[in-house]
Amino acid sequence: MKGLYCKSSGRSDVNFFIQETDLPGTLGNHQVKVQVKACALSPLDLKLLEDLQLQRDLVPVGREISGIVLQVGPKVTFFQPDDEVVGILPLDAEVSGLSDVVLIHEHHLVQKPEKVSWAEAAGSIQDGVRAYTALHTLARMATGHTLLLLDGASPFGVLAIQLAHYHGVKVLACAHSQEDQLFLEQLRPHVGVQESVVARVISQSDGKVDLVESCLEETGGLGVDIVVDSGVRLYEEEPEHRRLLPHKHDIITLLGVGGHWITPEDNLQLDPPDSRSLFLKGASLSFLNEEVWGASRACQGRYLHIMKDVVEKLSSGTLRPQLEDPVPLHKATVSMEMVQQKKVRKKVVIQL
Template identity: 60%
Template sequence: MKGLYCRLGQTDADTKFVIQEMSLPANVDGHQVRVKMKACGLSPLDLKLLVDLGIQRDLIPVGREVAGVVLQVGSLVSSFHPDDEVVGILPLDYPWSGLCDVIDVDEHLLVHKPEKLSWICVAGAIRDGVCAYTALHTHARMAAGHTLLVMDGASTFGLLCIQLASYHGVKVLTTSHTPEQHTFLEKLQTSLARVIPVFEGSSDLLSDVLEETGGLGVDIVIDTGVRLQEDEGSNGNRLPHKHEVISVLGVGGHWVTSHQELQLDPPDCRLLHLKSASVTFLNQEVWTASTVQQGRYLHILKDIMEKMSSGILGPEPEEAVPLQDATVVMEMVQRCQKKSAIVQF
């Protein structure tokens, strides 16, 4: 059984992705479920996080968003039966690559896949779906009547945030990074209060948000990264500056950031204090790195599948790549030349 693994080097340039032969146990025991893979999502490896968690191996498995068909179940499994269609995210310390033909997974990491959804759709959306739920429900505590600003609404994560918030009665504003993204967002069936262009020569983020909110600012901001210095990211797809984000927040607002190394200067902290606003960090691995709230995590996965099946959540379809191209594509994903990819078996 072959799978895709990352072989670490002394530098990032020396890191390679290789196909490695692995073998599964002869029997499926306990709470394990043997699954035949149908699709697998590829996302960048956070090598620093693995070191922080003490997960150090010569070969790191690649491909953790998995979807497939149950072949066998262990003697203690109660949630699944052979031929069930399942989807889930493999934990950080999982020993096998999700790009193997067959893998063994603990039943408590999987949920049923609705029949009407494609393998590619669920494998490509499950990670961003969990992130959207974590940002909006766990961190921001969104409620009907709130006003939300989603940065980069055309991304899969941004789009799911928009759809989930709109479903719960939240007024949503978003930003577009290109004219094509702006057109796409304006044509969404999900109602948007405003699409704010932030590409070169476009309007000012702060003035547009204040105009739309009557000068009050928004209740929630969700970013996909921020600039710490004014001269960072001078290209067309610029990230918002941290002071811009704080400025658009209203009194009692919540800023959910994906920036791992955010640094706030005293004036930034002073402005947050004056607004009685808060900052929380969105760690997309928090659910799989700890099993403290495993039941809640499974509830999130089930709700994502239900809302995708009913059409409430509908990520843009992504074209799958064949298995033989997985190594090249994963190198592009790791170098941030491609945000993510889906491999179809």
């Protein structure tokens, strides 16, 4: 049985390759054997694995899977053979999701609706969990709020926009290129509907549009209720690949009273004046890391509820992911290299 693995000699020097692998001979009490039909690819966070002391010589690649249950452990209660399921392998999984068959604990899986394809299910589950974590868990979004999404055309951004619009949130989204801007302007909640899900698309491709002015103009000077960024600049001078990111002062300036700033920037540094500005606004800062759901068994029920809601909204058409055409397994290595280098804008799914 083959699987995709990563060998790293540093955080930036990684090598992906397909290798033969074996499964344990027996199922654990709560384990489920799944025949994988599709597996989505996301960039590896090697720093996170290192911090959690999960770094190994060979790191399994591909955690977002959909497939058919082949066999269940003696104490499994949620599933039975022939069930169609979707789930996320845990960070400490020893087998790649690109294997023909994987063993996974039943609490990392949910039922896949019949109307949802294998590729859609695998390609949406992790970004869907991330969107729910940002908007529901951290930002406590509610009808009438205004959301600023700093990279609206990313796979995560598209699902976050659709989820926010469904709950009556006004969405402002930034576009990093002309293609992204056109895509966001044409994004609709359903086929044939004229109304756009994005109230305003803010172009950041040429640096000519002032982000703060645009947001304050759109909110009558009050500021936005929720900001979800995709990274921020900490200093005026940053490397070329970070030049389109907003400065942290801009985020604080456009945030409204009682607002929520959600960031994946794990090395964010706030100076005392920054903290003072947030204090005066009664605003909050939260760090977006959807992997925390696996950190405590007390959160397992909420985690499963989120995954179930993601697939239900996929089935109803509320969430519609942007996927690349399914890729065969023999092209998985090249595809993963492009994903790791962030050279693809849509979600890449490997069809097995």
